[in-house]
Each structure stands twice: as C-alpha cells, then as structure tokens.
Amino acid sequence: MVTTDLTSYFKLVNNDFTNNISKMVVCDMLSVALKQGLEGDVLITTQNNCNSIAVATLMKLSCVIISSGFDVDEEMIKHANENNITIFTTDKYSVDVVLLLNKLGINNE
Amino acid sequence: MNELSLYILDLVQNSFRAKAKNIKVILNENTALNTLSLEIIDDGIGIDSELLKCVCSPFKTTRSTRKVGLGLSFFNQMVKQAGGSIIIESKVNEFTRVYATVERNHVDLVPLGNIADTLCLLTLNSYKNNILYVHFVNDKKFVYNSEKIDVKKLESDYNYLSAVRNHIENKVRELYL
Numbered sequence: 001m002v003t004t005d006l007t008s009y010f011k012l013v014n015n016d017f018t019n020n021i022s023k024m025v026v027c028d029m030l031s032v033a034l035k036q037g038l039e040g041d042v043l044i045t046t047q048n049n050c051n052s053i054a055v056a057t058l059m060k061l062s063c064v065i066i067s068s069g070f071d072v073d074e075e076m077i078k079h080a081n082e083n084n085i086t087i088f089t090t091d092k093y094s095v096d097v098v099l100l101l102n103k104l105g106i107n108n109e
Numbered sequence: 110m111n112e113l114s115l116y117i118l119d120l121v122q123n124s125f126r127a128k129a130k131n132i133k134v135i136l137n138e139n140t141a142l143n144t145l146s147l148e149i150i151d152d153g154i155g156i157d158s159e160l161l162k163c164v165c166s167p168f169k170t171t172r173s174t175r176k177v178g179l180g181l182s183f184f185n186q187m188v189k190q191a192g193g194s195i196i197i198e199s200k201v202n203e204f205t206r207v208y209a210t211v212e213r214n215h216v217d218l219v220p221l222g223n224i225a226d227t228l229c230l231l232t233l234n235s236y237k238n239n240i241l242y243v244h245f246v247n248d249k250k251f252v253y254n255s256e257k258i259d260v261k262k263l264e265s266d267y268n269y270l271s272a273v274r275n276h277i278e279n280k281v282r283e284l285y286l
C-alpha cells in the first residue's frame with residue numbers, strides 16, 4: 001500500500017509522495033514513537049507540531065496522520081514537503097484510524 | 110521523555126557540549142501559585158542571535174551528523190502542553206539561560222522522576238564542570254553541589270554512590286512532606 005491509497009479516507013494537507021507504507025506506530029509521546037517505529041511506518045498522533053515531522057524525517061516514515069481533528073500549520077507543511085513526508089488529517093480518534101487502516105490491510109504482524 | 114529528570118539530563122548535557130564550567134539547575138515549585146519553573150543557566154559558549162531565534166525548531170541543530178535535533182524541541186513541546194512558556198536567552202561566550210514555567214498540576218505535565226540517578230549520572234560526567242542543583246518546594250529548599258562530591262570515588266565505590274543517591278532521594282522526598 002502507498003500513501004496515495006489513503007487520500008480517499010483522510011484529508012491530504014501537503015504533497016503526496018506516494019511513499020510505501022509498512023506498519024503503524026500510534027503514539028503521542030514522540031520520544032517513545034522514535035524508539036518504536038521503523039522506516040516506512042505511518043505515525044498516528046495528535047501532536048500537530050513540527051516535532052512529529054522531525055521524528056518522521058529521522059525515522060524515514062511514510063506519512064503522519066494527525067488525528068482527533070487537530071489542524072496542521074504552514075511550518076509543518078513546509079518541513080514535510082522538504083523531507084518527503086506526506087501528512088493527512090482526520091477527525092477520527094487514533095484508535096479509529098488504526099481500526100480503519102487495519103481494515104485496509106495494514107497490520108503490524 | 111516521560112520524566113522531568115530526563116529533560117534536565119538532556120539540557121545539562123547540552124551545557125556540557127557548550128563547554129560550560131558552571132551549570133546551575135533551579136527547580137521551583139509553588140503550590141499556592143500552582144507553578145513549577147525550571148531554570149538552567151550555564152557559562153558555556155552560548156548561542157548566537159541568529160540560531161537563538163529558532164533554537165526550538167527541530168530542523169535547526171548544531172549537529173553535523175544529522176539534520177534533526179530534538180532536545181530543546183521536545184522540551185519546548187512538553188512545556189507548551191503543560192500550559193507553560195519558555196524563555197531562552199544567551200550571549201556568545203558568556204552564558205545561556207533556559208527558563209520554563211508550567212502549571213504545576215497540569216494533567217500533561219510529566220512527573221519529576223528519578224532526580225537522584227540523574228544528578229549522579231551528571232556528576233559522573235562532570236570532571237570539568239560544576240553542577241549546582243537547587244530545588245524549592247514552597248519555602249523548603251534542597252541544594253546539591255557536585256563540587257562537594259568526589260567524582261573518582263563515585264565512579265569506583267558503589268557504597269559511596271548509593272549513599273549519595275540515597276541522600277538526594279531522601280532530601281527531595283522531604284521537600285514534599
């Protein structure tokens with residue numbers, strides 16, 4: 001699955017880089033997400049600030065989904081575009097994002 | 110980073126890298142005002158005014174190994190989510206001061222955590238530095254000065270390390286009684 005496949009389920013807020021998606025990381029404490037995730041993962045978080053993009057850049061994640069209806073600012077979009085990270089937003093809570101992604105075929109096994 | 114101690118560890122390590130000789134850590138808790146402030150002042154190489162403007166941005170770093178720096182960025186984020194604000198002041202080759210205040214009872218404020226181990230660990234790495242830790246809880250005060258610790262002995266004598274650690278733990282606990 002690639003990030004483009006998610007555009008009909010979540011709101012795309014910057015460029016789509018058609019990154020390959022492997023597994024899911026769900027965490028609001030970014031220092032913990034940093035330990036947990038691997039290259040290609042999707043990060044689901046409420047942290048709508050540049051630190052999420054920095055973590056995604058460092059870990060070479062495929063995309064970040066900002067859940068629970070939080071907005072994304074221009075600075076986040078700028079850094080995400082510079083570092084090939086696709087950002088989505090959604091009104092869904094993190095747990096519902098996970099359930100949906102799992103239905104779409106992403107699992108952590 | 111789910112303990113305040115981990116942020117203190119990280120920020121003091123920044124001071125080490127900035128070649129500071131004297132590092133002061135002041136933690137001030139006031140229950141009546143519902144505030145907790147953390148201040149770290151060092152006499153290291155400082156931060157130039159250009160970098161100072163965006164020092165909390167994770168995409169600004171003095172590291173040469175990678176383009177992302179998370180220390181101050183994570184600290185800034187934690188302070189903001191605990192209803193607080195942060196001030197960073199510096200003068201090149203003179204000082205750097207990081208000052209943050211948060212709501213003491215904010216649900217998203219991380220707990221103090223293991224300050225005893227943190228101070229011991231920092232002391233073990235402080236051959237060239239002096240670390241002064243001052244912790245206030247209302248009108249009570251605890252002062253730890255690494256100058257008074259025998260670093261060589263701390264490294265080699267487990268009983269001494271235990272004694273120092275227990276001393277800090279007990280004194281900090283007493284602050285809350």
